[in-house]
Amino acid sequence: MNKVVVVGGDAAGMSAAAQASRGKEPTQLLVFEKTGYASVAAAGLPYFISGEVNDSDGLIARTPEQHRANGIDLRLNHEVISLDTDTRTVEVRDIDRGVTFTESFDQLVLAMGASPILPSWEGADAAGVFVVRSIPDAEAINQLIKEHAPRRAVVIGAGYIGVEMAEAFIERGLEVTVVERLDTPMASLDPDMGKRVAGALDQLGVELRLGVSVEGLEVAPDGQVSAVVVDGESVAADLVVLALGVRPNVELLAGSPVAVGATGAIATDARMSTNVEGLWAAGDCAESLHRVSGQPTWVTLGTHANKHGRVVGLNVSGTHARFPGVIGTAVTKMGSTEAGLTGLNSAAAVRAGFDVVARAIESETRADYYPGSAPIAVKIIAERSTGRMLGGQIVGGPGSAKRIDAIAVAVWNEMTVEEFSQLDLGYAPPLSPVWDPTLIAARITAAGR
Amino acid sequence: MNKVVVVGGDAAGMSAAAQASRGKEPTQLLVFEKTGYASVAAAGLPYFISGEVNDSDGLIARTPEQHRANGIDLRLNHEVISLDTDTRTVEVRDIDRGVTFTESFDQLVLAMGASPILPSWEGADAAGVFVVRSIPDAEAINQLIKEHAPRRAVVIGAGYIGVEMAEAFIERGLEVTVVERLDTPMASLDPDMGKRVAGALDQLGVELRLGVSVEGLEVAPDGQVSAVVVDGESVAADLVVLALGVRPNVELLAGSPVAVGATGAIATDARMSTNVEGLWAAGDCAESLHRVSGQPTWVTLGTHANKHGRVVGLNVSGTHARFPGVIGTAVTKMGSTEAGLTGLNSAAAVRAGFDVVARAIESETRADYYPGSAPIAVKIIAERSTGRMLGGQIVGGPGSAKRIDAIAVAVWNEMTVEEFSQLDLGYAPPLSPVWDPTLIAARITAAGR
Numbered sequence: 001m002n003k004v005v006v007v008g009g010d011a012a013g014m015s016a017a018a019q020a021s022r023g024k025e026p027t028q029l030l031v032f033e034k035t036g037y038a039s040v041a042a043a044g045l046p047y048f049i050s051g052e053v054n055d056s057d058g059l060i061a062r063t064p065e066q067h068r069a070n071g072i073d074l075r076l077n078h079e080v081i082s083l084d085t086d087t088r089t090v091e092v093r094d095i096d097r098g099v100t101f102t103e104s105f106d107q108l109v110l111a112m113g114a115s116p117i118l119p120s121w122e123g124a125d126a127a128g129v130f131v132v133r134s135i136p137d138a139e140a141i142n143q144l145i146k147e148h149a150p151r152r153a154v155v156i157g158a159g160y161i162g163v164e165m166a167e168a169f170i171e172r173g174l175e176v177t178v179v180e181r182l183d184t185p186m187a188s189l190d191p192d193m194g195k196r197v198a199g200a201l202d203q204l205g206v207e208l209r210l211g212v213s214v215e216g217l218e219v220a221p222d223g224q225v226s227a228v229v230v231d232g233e234s235v236a237a238d239l240v241v242l243a244l245g246v247r248p249n250v251e252l253l254a255g256s257p258v259a260v261g262a263t264g265a266i267a268t269d270a271r272m273s274t275n276v277e278g279l280w281a282a283g284d285c286a287e288s289l290h291r292v293s294g295q296p297t298w299v300t301l302g303t304h305a306n307k308h309g310r311v312v313g314l315n316v317s318g319t320h321a322r323f324p325g326v327i328g329t330a331v332t333k334m335g336s337t338e339a340g341l342t343g344l345n346s347a348a349a350v351r352a353g354f355d356v357v358a359r360a361i362e363s364e365t366r367a368d369y370y371p372g373s374a375p376i377a378v379k380i381i382a383e384r385s386t387g388r389m390l391g392g393q394i395v396g397g398p399g400s401a402k403r404i405d406a407i408a409v410a411v412w413n414e415m416t417v418e419e420f421s422q423l424d425l426g427y428a429p430p431l432s433p434v435w436d437p438t439l440i441a442a443r444i445t446a447a448g449r
Numbered sequence: 450m451n452k453v454v455v456v457g458g459d460a461a462g463m464s465a466a467a468q469a470s471r472g473k474e475p476t477q478l479l480v481f482e483k484t485g486y487a488s489v490a491a492a493g494l495p496y497f498i499s500g501e502v503n504d505s506d507g508l509i510a511r512t513p514e515q516h517r518a519n520g521i522d523l524r525l526n527h528e529v530i531s532l533d534t535d536t537r538t539v540e541v542r543d544i545d546r547g548v549t550f551t552e553s554f555d556q557l558v559l560a561m562g563a564s565p566i567l568p569s570w571e572g573a574d575a576a577g578v579f580v581v582r583s584i585p586d587a588e589a590i591n592q593l594i595k596e597h598a599p600r601r602a603v604v605i606g607a608g609y610i611g612v613e614m615a616e617a618f619i620e621r622g623l624e625v626t627v628v629e630r631l632d633t634p635m636a637s638l639d640p641d642m643g644k645r646v647a648g649a650l651d652q653l654g655v656e657l658r659l660g661v662s663v664e665g666l667e668v669a670p671d672g673q674v675s676a677v678v679v680d681g682e683s684v685a686a687d688l689v690v691l692a693l694g695v696r697p698n699v700e701l702l703a704g705s706p707v708a709v710g711a712t713g714a715i716a717t718d719a720r721m722s723t724n725v726e727g728l729w730a731a732g733d734c735a736e737s738l739h740r741v742s743g744q745p746t747w748v749t750l751g752t753h754a755n756k757h758g759r760v761v762g763l764n765v766s767g768t769h770a771r772f773p774g775v776i777g778t779a780v781t782k783m784g785s786t787e788a789g790l791t792g793l794n795s796a797a798a799v800r801a802g803f804d805v806v807a808r809a810i811e812s813e814t815r816a817d818y819y820p821g822s823a824p825i826a827v828k829i830i831a832e833r834s835t836g837r838m839l840g841g842q843i844v845g846g847p848g849s850a851k852r853i854d855a856i857a858v859a860v861w862n863e864m865t866v867e868e869f870s871q872l873d874l875g876y877a878p879p880l881s882p883v884w885d886p887t888l889i890a891a892r893i894t895a896a897g898r
Contacts, residue, residue, distance in 0.1 A: 011883070044816060044878045052879075058818030061883075302883045303876035324871045331875030340875050369493060369507030402852060402881065405874045409858035412872060422773045423861060425854045426780030426789050427752035429493045430501075432851065434460070434510075434751045 002027045004316045005090060005105035007080045007252065009033030010040055011302050012283025013111030014067060014074075015309025016316070021070045023317020029072045030103065032092055034079035037135055038064055043302050045138045046161065050168035056135045083108070083256050085276050107278045107316045110258070110266055111309065112249035114284035114300050119156075119244060123217030128225040129240045132161055141239070145172055150238030152177070154228045156214055157243035158185035160332050163197065165241050166206045167334045174239070177207040179214055179230050186339065188330065189393050190346045192360055193339075193379055196395040200337030209235075246300055248285040261287045263298035270322045272312045280315060282308035289325035292344050292390055292411060293352040299326055328391075329408045331401040336374070340404030343391025343411040346381050357384040359445040363437035365399045367429035376400045378441035380407070380417060384449050387416035392438070399431075406438055417446040451476045453765045454539060454554035456529045456701065458482030459489055460751050461732025462560030463516060463523075464758025465765065470519045472766020478521045479552065481541055483528035486584055487513055492751050494587045495610065499617035505584045532557070532705050534725050556727045556765045559707070559715055560758070561698035563733035563749050568605075568693060572666030577674040578689045581610055590688070594621055599687030601626070603677045605663055606692035607634035609781050612646065614690050615655045616783045623688070626656040628663055628679050635788065637779065638842050639795045641809055642788075642828055645844040649786035658684075695749055697734040710736045712747035719771045721761045729764060731757035738774035741793050741839055741860060742801040748775055777840075778857045780850040785823070789853030792840025792860040798830050806833040808894040812886035814848045816878035825849045827890035829856070829866060833898055836865035841887070848880075855887055866895040 002025050006013045009031045017029045031038070039061040047053045067074045075092075081100070082091040090108070093100045116131035118124060128150070130141050144150060153169040155162045158180035169176045178185070178201065184194030185201065185208065201208050209230060218227040218234060227234040248265040259275040261267035266274055266281035268288070274281050281287075283305035290297035304326055314321035329342040343349075349356045358381040366373035374397020381391040392407035394400050410420050421443035425436045451474050455462045458480045466478045480487070488510040496502045516523045524541075530549070531540040539557070542549045565580035567573060577599070579590050593599060602618040604611045607629035618625045627634070627650065633643030634650065634657065650657050658679060667676040667683060676683040697714040708724040710716035715723055715730035717737070723730050730736075732754035739746035753775055763770035778791040792798075798805045807830040815822035823846020830840040841856035843849050859869050870892035874885045 041816065041818070041878065041883065043876070043883075044818060047819060047878055052820050053818050055818075301876060303873070303885075306883050307871060324868065326873045329873045329875050331877045331880050333877065333879050338880065342873070342875075367490065367493060369490070369502050370496060371501050399848065399851065401877070402848065402875055403854070405852070405885070405887075406854035406858050408874055409855050409862070409864075409872060413858070413862040413864065415858075415862065419773065422756060423858060424752070424775045424778045424791070425857055426778050426791075426851055427492070427750060428780045428782065428850070429490065429496055430782050431780050431787065434490065434492075434755050436752075436854070438854075 003106045006031040006109040008111035009038035011305035012309040014039045015306045016109045016313040017072045019310045019313025020317040025318035027317045031074045032078040032080050036076050046164035046168045048138045050171040110281045111283045112285045114246035114248050117244040121216045123219045126219040126225040127223050131242050153239040154237040155241045162243035179209045183211045193393045204335040261296045265298040272323050280312045282312045291325040291327050338401035339395045340401040341393045342408040349390045355384040357448050359448045361441045370429045376437050378437045380441045380445040382417045417442040452555045455480040455558040457560035458487035460754035461758040463488045464755045465558045465762040466521045468759045468762025469766040474767035476766045480523045481527040481529050485525050495613035495617045497587045499620040559730045560732045561734045563695035563697050566693040570665045572668045575668040575674040576672050580691050602688040603686040604690045611692035628658045632660045642842045653784040710745045714747040721772050729761045731761045740774040740776050787850035789843045789850035791857040798839045804833040806897050808897045810890045819878045825886050827886045829890045829894040831866045866891040
């Protein structure tokens with residue numbers, strides 16, 4: 001029987017296994033997960049810390065028992081420590097029992113995920129310093145808040161996780177400082193749109209220190225972190241979150257013929273196959289094609305992990321499936337402000353060789369006379385010579401972020417701003433102005449060509 | 450100088466005039482509006498009656514003074530009563546002064562709008578019986594509610610206006626019965642999705658009487674409506690709204706060579722020109738191309754009126770502009786339930802000659818563990834042989850309706866359900882489940898082919 005071993009039991013690995021368990025070919029499915037958890041919705045962790053999600057069980061999409069009932073042999077606390085592509089075996093450490101064994105495979109799914117980038121600063125390993133990647137990470141933060149009633153949190157890094165953690169700590173009643181090396185938060189947004197996110201964080205009561213360098217952490221005699229040193233100044237901290245981004249977990253592939261791409265993640269083809277036949281990659285350790293730049297890209301998002309996993313699960317079990325690529329769509333919220341983006345931002349579009357025109361407009365989420373209408377800013381990035389839509393960005397009040405999806409479908413289909421501006425989108429006063437803000441942005445961008 | 454006369458000063462006519470006032474060619478702009486109001490956002494009227502919009506001034510997108518400041522000669526209370534395409538003149542009645550005069554034109558914009566269908570039932574013209582088409586209509590309803598404190602409202606017709614008026618009267622504390630000839634409300638939805646709207650109305654406290662016939666209205670000796678006779682039974686009513694739909698205002702064209710299409714509205718080409726050179730049509734009296742059926746269609750929505758007007762305004766002032774057509778996108782809400790649709794519904798797709806596959810799924814608006822997540826149902830209608838997306842429908846909790854826009858962009862681009870199911874749409878737990886509900890619907894529809 002076709003024996004498939006999956007390395008990593010999170011969204012990508014378990015999606016692959018679940019899909020393969022329903023596949024055309026009978027398939028033996030063996031998943032090794034190094035932690036004690038599988039199928040964790042990591043994107044939900046900030047909301048478990050904020051208190052909006054009460055129970056970490058809610059973050060587990062499917063329990064180990066449910067997976068096993070589907071015929072998947074899921075082994076928790078099992079770490080794959082080496083790979084031999086010649087003998088088609090992996091060496092696995094059973095962490096609980098302290099033993100190591102060898103397992104053969106016909107096909108291997110590489111779904112090792114990604115890990116937080118840890119700085120070399122002194123004090124970065126002190127008590128009270130956390131990353132937010134796993135349920136135990138989140139539980140440790142919750143425990144600290146409950147038991148030590150910290151007053152001041154410092155979040156280092158103003159990407160998605162940093163911004164979401166800042167919101168979470170505000171929800172928990174802490175004073176929050178976010179420290180960021182760049183001049184605007186959420187660097188995937190153009191700076192003018194990032195400034196709007198900065199404004200939203202400011203409104204939430206977050207102190208934002210942009211364009212600064214962290215030089216180290218100060219640690220009290222009891223071993224607890226006490227401050228973050230920012231440009232020579234001590235910022236007091238009872239709790240620090242490191243949100244410096246993640247790197248793909250590809251150590252297993254060192255010395256193997258499995259190719260890693262320029263992004264540092266595993267290179268994949270349109271079927272999510274690696275360069276070694278029968279070895280597949282999925283999720284946060286795998287590259288995807290970026291459909292706008294035409295280049296491999298590396299995006300760590302649960303939505304891609306699930307889709308990768310599904311495609312790989314089909315491919316390992318007798319169905320030919322392709323992953324069509326990504327366009328970099330992402331959404332988040334901070335307080336009542338939402339942000340969304342898709343495609344390439346202005347700088348990335350220039351880097352990809354496009355002649356770029358981009359315009360941002362301000363409008364309202366609803367008819368201006370309808371109560372609850374909130375400001376919304378929409379920016380569209382297009383190719384100047386053709387009008388082709390390359391990307392879009394939105395920052396605005398409730399109901400703003402998911403409007404990026406219409407732009408995403410347009411970018412996917414390589415629509416022009418001219419055609420987009422004439423689209424038939426939904427209109428009703430409680431839900432949209434008569435000219436949808438995305439249509440106005442496309443029209444103004446078209447006029448700027 | 451190029452002299453353009455516009456018949457009708459609502460969204461379409463005023464958009465045309467406003468656009469032409471900024472046109473390439475110097476243009477003399479004369480607008481005749483038979484009422485005392487111009488640029489009214491008619492879609493907002495139910496919310497002026499519900500009390501959510503306090504002041505009818507908010508519903509006026511641009512005041513007559515603002516239009517005049519743009520060089521538009523806007524004449525309120527002026528009705529165009531006849532048209533002579535040979536002499537290129539219109540006869541205009543100045544209602545205030547009671548005089549009639551003749552005006553010549555180089556180009557004419559026909560933007561007469563639409564009027565409510567009035568039944569021939571006895572009692573339909575009694576006091577307390579209203580349509581909802583104009584600010585005076587809405588003010589009369591508000592006055593009745595304020596001065597006579599009616600207890601029971603009956604809304605006849607469960608289309609958009611009927612449903613929105615039912616919600617408005619609930620907001621005002623009335624007991625509301627909606628009477629509808631068909632078996633589900635909002636007949637533009639497939640019956641299974643329409644049933645969900647019926648459920649939402651029921652939850653709001655609306656009594657819904659479906660599949661029934663109105664036989665007449667009963668009138669009290671004081672001339673006030675007292676009941677609606679439904680299938681032989683009297684349903685007590687202190688206030689009745691007739692929401693039986695609208696018909697295009699094309700009486701002016703009787704005996705003229707301007708062609709009216711099979712829908713009853715003015716036939717148009719891709720530039721929104723009528724069959725008579727220099728005569729253009731825009732808004733609720735004009736047909737549009739339906740991009741999915743390939744047939745002329747007639748949809749009365751402010752969003753199309755604005756877009757038509759813009760295209761006509763460009764065309765009359767020296768720019769070649771095209772209107773690319775519509776796909777029937779519409780959204781509305783009733784209480785906390787939202788509904789959206791785009792493209793063809795199942796029955797319309799069959800009528801248009803497609804071999805149809807359609808599937809509905811139930812999901813959540815947010816990650817299921819995130820607070821405030823609400824049920825959402827998504828249905829996708831596709832061509833069985835090719836997978837081409839023909840339409841979509843959504844009924845669900847807050848944040849549901851505008852998700853139809855992503856489906857609309859896909860229908861516009863003739864995407865297949867297979868490709869749509871792999872799209873890169875926005876994901877974050879407070880805003881969407883990891884598999885966006887629209888993607889799930891596309892996948893299940895694809896599996897049903």
